[in-house]
Amino acid sequence: MPVDRRRIEARVRLNRLAIGGWSAQTLFAANRLGVFDLLCDGRALTAAEVARELGTEEDSTARLLGALAALDLVEHRDEQFCNSRAAEDFLVSGRPESLATWVALIGDWNQTFAQLGESVRTGEPAEVPEEHLGRSPEYTRRFIIGMHDYAIGPGRELARHLDLEGRRRLLDPGGGPGTYSILLAEANPGLTCTVFDLPEVVEIAREVIAEHDLEDRVSTAAGDYHSDEFPTGYDVALVSNTLHQEDWDTCVAILRKAHDALEPGGLAVVQAMFLNERGDGPLWPALHNLLMLLVYRGGRAYSVEQTFRMLEEAGFQHPEIHRMSPFNAGSFVTATRA
Numbered sequence: 001m002p003v004d005r006r007r008i009e010a011r012v013r014l015n016r017l018a019i020g021g022w023s024a025q026t027l028f029a030a031n032r033l034g035v036f037d038l039l040c041d042g043r044a045l046t047a048a049e050v051a052r053e054l055g056t057e058e059d060s061t062a063r064l065l066g067a068l069a070a071l072d073l074v075e076h077r078d079e080q081f082c083n084s085r086a087a088e089d090f091l092v093s094g095r096p097e098s099l100a101t102w103v104a105l106i107g108d109w110n111q112t113f114a115q116l117g118e119s120v121r122t123g124e125p126a127e128v129p130e131e132h133l134g135r136s137p138e139y140t141r142r143f144i145i146g147m148h149d150y151a152i153g154p155g156r157e158l159a160r161h162l163d164l165e166g167r168r169r170l171l172d173p174g175g176g177p178g179t180y181s182i183l184l185a186e187a188n189p190g191l192t193c194t195v196f197d198l199p200e201v202v203e204i205a206r207e208v209i210a211e212h213d214l215e216d217r218v219s220t221a222a223g224d225y226h227s228d229e230f231p232t233g234y235d236v237a238l239v240s241n242t243l244h245q246e247d248w249d250t251c252v253a254i255l256r257k258a259h260d261a262l263e264p265g266g267l268a269v270v271q272a273m274f275l276n277e278r279g280d281g282p283l284w285p286a287l288h289n290l291l292m293l294l295v296y297r298g299g300r301a302y303s304v305e306q307t308f309r310m311l312e313e314a315g316f317q318h319p320e321i322h323r324m325s326p327f328n329a330g331s332f333v334t335a336t337r338a
């Protein structure tokens, strides 16, 4: 029989997809066990030494390190292992650009994702979001610091693309750790920002703001965007990666509060991982749309067109889309208050 290259490639691709979760689990386990923190700063250790330091079983540790080498997360030279460049740059905890807490959070959500079939069958979420929105201090911290880890890269890009010339006061509802406010304040010396979020969350935001020495220009306001009004007198309102947690009517209600928080001529900025109009891509938003099904009742990914309509329903005018680099899953929409 002649070799059908397309069939072989499809089979290989499917198999790679089927075992994709194993690669992710290998990363989560190494992150949780502290492998990348142990092997940082060029420290090279044998599998036996790694096992001794981590208190793990030696042969299992050697297998884990072998798989991490196959995933290019560690380098294997002679009998020793050290972090790869990518692990050194992004997986050592506590570093300014570390993604370690984000990876741990995705690890939590991987357990949740295992229940996808059931959620698709019933339409019900698999999580109780209150747990990571204040009820469990550890989970809340992992969620909020995980958001911070993730937001550093896209936040820097937003700060480069978003023209805030002449704007003075920015409100950041659902601002979480305050990453966007911090980066926008750093990029715009005349700007002061207010991070509005749930009480347990703004406590964490205050720590992050203090680490950046920005307490004089980035403040916090504790509140619930469902039941509390927003503070007023702003000329920019940034709603970043927050609407996907809510159903349509709640999104419009949040945007209406943002509208009322702005002075005439004020600018609304909605940043999100926008789904295309058919709901079938790009990949990140399409998968994120499933995560929202699993985590938030009523949560979903929205398209640019839907976001325009929400903004208009909330009273804004002239919605416009702004794309960032192809490396960024997010882009942003702006609109103005008359």
Ligand SMILES: C[S@@+](CC[C@H](N)C(=O)[O-])C[C@H]1O[C@@H](n2cnc3c(N)ncnc32)[C@H](O)[C@@H]1O
Pocket (backbone or CB within 6 Å): 133, 147, 148, 151, 173, 174, 175, 176, 177, 179, 180, 196, 197, 198, 201, 223, 224, 225, 226, 239, 240, 241, 242, 245
């Ligand atoms: C996915 S995070 C986005 C954080 C940040 N804006 C960013 O883009 O990185 C969503 C934020 O909405 C906040 N949030 C959820 N429910 C809220 C509520 N009822 N009132 C205020 N904030 C809420 C969460 O605490 C979280 O910080």
